[in-house]
């Protein structure tokens with residue numbers, strides 16, 4: 001995903017819809033119209049209003065409602081994301097993230 005996407009993304013949580021914060025962990029440069037632009041591969045999106053977090057995995061922002069994140073393949077994928085970047089992610093998210101974290 002590109003940085004400009006953050007300008008149009010809003011928190012999908014009901015009654016939130018706040019602007020989001022982006023922390024990039026892995027990216028690469030691509031050429032677009034003769035200019036180098038950053039293509040984000042892995043990043044953490046956080047919402048300063050409701051304190052939810054969302055992962056960017058393989059360039060795709062995964063911004064699903066809580067109930068679709070809590071179980072199954074999605075949960076496994078998002079827990080693997082937290083595990084992968086646990087050196088960089090704030091302990092408050094790792095331990096007590098919304099909608100979930102990974103307990104040590």
Ligand SMILES: [Zn+2]
Pocket residue numbers: 011012013016017018047048049050051052
């Ligand atoms: Zn929110």
